[in-house]
Amino acid sequence: MDIRTLAGLVRSLVIYRGQPWKQRRLAAFYGELLTPGDLCFDVGAHVGSRSRAMVKAGARVVALEPQPAFLDFLRRFVRSPDIEIVGAAAGSESGRLTLHISRRHPTVTTMSRDWIDTVGKTKAFSSVDWDEAVEVPVTTLDALIEAHGLPRFCKIDVEGLEPDILAGLSQPIPIVAFEYIPEALDGARACIDRLEALGRYRFNWVVGERHKFAEPHWLSAADMQVALTRASANGSGDIYARLEAADDRLSSKSAPGRAPTMLTTP
Structure with a gap:
């Protein structure tokens, strides 16, 4: 392993595994979404921090990482x-593709050349x-479902390829999370549209690594599209989409007297 790759790996370990209290908060947050035995897909597992938090919440995980x-x-x-x-990436169809790696900043490694062309012109990148x-x-995702079963939850963090991954899904997954960044909101908008085409979803978002939902009530796809500009004003984060059929399980885990959609684990 060359020095730049090693430095990038260490940097990611410090960010995602060097603060164990954040890992505990993430596991508690996932505990509001999952029940023991649930299957999850972690697409873009990186150093495994999300996979480990899912397991701490009682889930079984299929973790994809191509880097x-x-x-x-x-x-x-x-x-x-x-x-x-x-050891694979996910996309709209099976095969082989080129992964563009940033050895110093491996969190922004991507298979989307268009995404690089978009964000590479911005100050943040x-x-x-x-x-x-x-x-x-x-x-x-369809091939993963055929091999492992339908997951309760699928987290996707792949720097711009999220719409392509959802194009490779032909049935709704109860809960899906995907990243948004202010520099490339078109991808997040396309993901919202794709999920709405697959099923009747409601949406919320998490800012950065705060591990709590930004809104007290889940939004329609149209309302999430409007809210996305407001959400991105606070930086990047994750949009969560849940099928309305998943509401009962989420409601049963809410505290007494709290609205079912208030999943605000600190």
């Missing part, structure tokens, strides 16, 4: 009978250099 250095780390150091690691390219295997 070679991070895949090697997961296979060496994230050993759990409840986490199955898959001015210091990022995508300085390595490797070909990686690609699967689809």
Whole structure:
């Protein structure tokens, strides 16, 4: 492993695993969404912080990671009978694609050249250099469902390829989370539209790593589209989409006297 790749790996470990109290808060947050035995997909597992939090919430996880250095780390150091690691990316169809790696800033590694062209012109990404390219295997959410079953929850964090991944899904998943960033909101908007085409979803969002929902009530797709500009004013985060059929399970985990959609674990 070259020095830049090692530095990038260490940087990610400090950010995502160097603050264990944040991991505990994330697990508690997932505990509001999941019940023991639920299956989850972690698409873009990186150093495994989200997968580990899902397992702490009682879930079983299929974790996808195509970045070679991070895949090697997961296979060496994230050993759990409840986490199955898959060395692949996800996309609209199975095959092989080029992964553009930023060795110093591996959190923004992506398979989307269009995303790089968009965000690379902005101030926030001015210091990022995508300085390595490797070909990686690609699967689809449909193929993962066929192999492992329908998950309760699918988290997607792949720097701009989220719409393509959802294009490889032909049935609704009860809860889906995907990243949004202010510099490239069109991708998040496309994800909202795609999920709305798959089923009747309601939406909310989490700002950064706060691990609590920003809104007390879940929004329609149209209202989420309007709210997205307001959400992005506070930086990047994750949009959560849930099928209305999933409401009963979420409501049963809400505290007495609290509105069912108030999932505000600190």
